Amino acid sequence: MPADRRPLMPSALVLALATAALAPQAAAADTVALHCERLFDARTGKVLGEHTVVVEDGRIGSVLPGRAKLPEGTESIVLAGRTCLPGWTDLHVHLGSQSSPQSYSEGFRLDPVDHAFRAVGYAGKTLQAGFTSVRDLGGEVSPHLRDAINQGLVEGPRIFAAGKSIATTGGHADPTNGYNSMLSHLVGPPGPTEGVINSIEEARQAVRQRYKEGSDVIKITATGGVLSYARSGDAPQFRIDEIQAIVETAKDYGYRVAAHAHGTEGMKRAVVAGVTSIEHGTHMDDEVMRLMKQHGTWYVPTIYAGRFVADKAREPGYFPEIVRPKAAAIGAKIQDTAARAHRAGVRIAFGTDQGVGPHGDNAREFIYMVEAGIPSAYALQSATVHAAEVLGVDDQGVIEAGKRADIIALPGDPVADINAVMSVDFVMKDGKVFRAP
Numbered sequence: 001m002p003a004d005r006r007p008l009m010p011s012a013l014v015l016a017l018a019t020a021a022l023a024p025q026a027a028a029a030d031t032v033a034l035h036c037e038r039l040f041d042a043r044t045g046k047v048l049g050e051h052t053v054v055v056e057d058g059r060i061g062s063v064l065p066g067r068a069k070l071p072e073g074t075e076s077i078v079l080a081g082r083t084c085l086p087g088w089t090d091l092h093v094h095l096g097s098q099s100s101p102q103s104y105s106e107g108f109r110l111d112p113v114d115h116a117f118r119a120v121g122y123a124g125k126t127l128q129a130g131f132t133s134v135r136d137l138g139g140e141v142s143p144h145l146r147d148a149i150n151q152g153l154v155e156g157p158r159i160f161a162a163g164k165s166i167a168t169t170g171g172h173a174d175p176t177n178g179y180n181s182m183l184s185h186l187v188g189p190p191g192p193t194e195g196v197i198n199s200i201e202e203a204r205q206a207v208r209q210r211y212k213e214g215s216d217v218i219k220i221t222a223t224g225g226v227l228s229y230a231r232s233g234d235a236p237q238f239r240i241d242e243i244q245a246i247v248e249t250a251k252d253y254g255y256r257v258a259a260h261a262h263g264t265e266g267m268k269r270a271v272v273a274g275v276t277s278i279e280h281g282t283h284m285d286d287e288v289m290r291l292m293k294q295h296g297t298w299y300v301p302t303i304y305a306g307r308f309v310a311d312k313a314r315e316p317g318y319f320p321e322i323v324r325p326k327a328a329a330i331g332a333k334i335q336d337t338a339a340r341a342h343r344a345g346v347r348i349a350f351g352t353d354q355g356v357g358p359h360g361d362n363a364r365e366f367i368y369m370v371e372a373g374i375p376s377a378y379a380l381q382s383a384t385v386h387a388a389e390v391l392g393v394d395d396q397g398v399i400e401a402g403k404r405a406d407i408i409a410l411p412g413d414p415v416a417d418i419n420a421v422m423s424v425d426f427v428m429k430d431g432k433v434f435r436a437p
């Protein structure tokens with residue numbers, strides 16, 4: 001707008017707008033200054049002293065040391081006693097569901113719209129916990145939820161959605177596992193449209209189908225999984241040429257590939273074929289770690305899910321009997337694998353697999369990482385700078401001029417005491433305040 005046409009704004013109106021900006025869901029004010037007592041520098045992993053972060057039109061305008069003096073009338077939010085951090089990213093969630101003893105029967109009773117309504121609540125809890133972005137690794141609700149959030153219709157994190165995971169027949173993410181013969185006969189064998197492939201051609205088709213459905217990233221289930229109604233949790237379930245076809249086709253659309261994997265053979269094939277990240281990685285051995293370092297593959301451990309299912313395996317009736325031994329054996333191992341991988345120098349990024357555990361409790365993964373011997377600063381980097389690198393985006397994950405204004409704050413210093421991550425009480429996404437102390 002040319003300067004000569006700028007309307008003079010009465011000061012009362014400026015004040016009213018400034019106050020409105022503090023309320024959750026308020027429209028982004030033009031300029032807001034955040035006064036942070038401490039600031040987490042995600043690039044160095046250091047906690048800095050007092051800083052002023054100036055937010056303009058949803059982006060970070062400048063980051064100034066101390067309590068900077070700003071033009072009169074600039075709206076300011078004082079975050080006394082708090083550490084400001086870049087909004088966190090959880091690289092492994094499933095916003096369309098949350099496990100319970102009813103999950104298996106609900107597959108037959110619920111409609112997609114039921115999952116969609118639940119997902120709205122899960123997305124809100126995730127954002128309120130400080131996660132301004134998530135990568136949703138499997139679920140048909142999420143591309144639609146992403147659009148509704150981007151349109152401002154519902155509150156939630158920025159979603160990078162895989163849509164339907166790609167599996168092989170009977171594999172983890174074959175949607176008809178556990179069906180009886182009558183039902184199986186009625187629905188017929190699932191194919192690439194449903195995310196099930198058995199050849200190179202079908203692998204390509206399945207990726208193109210995800211493109212058609214609006215996915216942002218591709219997820220494959222390189223080995224069996226814990227919660228699927230199938231016997232093996234770690235058998236390899238793709239031939240290497242099928243994974244290569246998926247990775248190559250994904251590149252045509254600018255997609256990265258995330259591979260769920262528990263067993264070593266499936267992990268090796270996925271890493272060699274060029275996936276971006278290994279999810280869970282339970283039985284990762286020295287050779288897999290060496291290959292991951294060689295290929296620059298990220299590891300997303302999801303310790304939370306491991307501990308959660310190991311816990312629930314002890315609860316009679318929580319899981320079907322075919323699932324229970326897998327949950328007990330695999331779940332208990334992931335935290336130890338994360339510790340070994342970190343010591344070996346495998347790059348780690350943050351993910352919980354929430355939807356297995358309860359949405360909104362995602363930050364507990366930081367505590368589990370620190371328990372595994374991962375330094376708290378590294379754990380916080382795994383959900384900020386590392387996560388942005390895994391996603392392949394350069395406009396988030398750090399508090400710097402020009403980046404998206406995704407900023408959270410919490411009382412205390414999370415590098416000194418990681419338990420502080422459970423107390424997030426300020427959440428800003430794209431310059432909008434969704435939670436204020």
Ligand SMILES: [Zn+2]
Pocket residue numbers: 092093094137138353
């Ligand atoms: Zn998962």
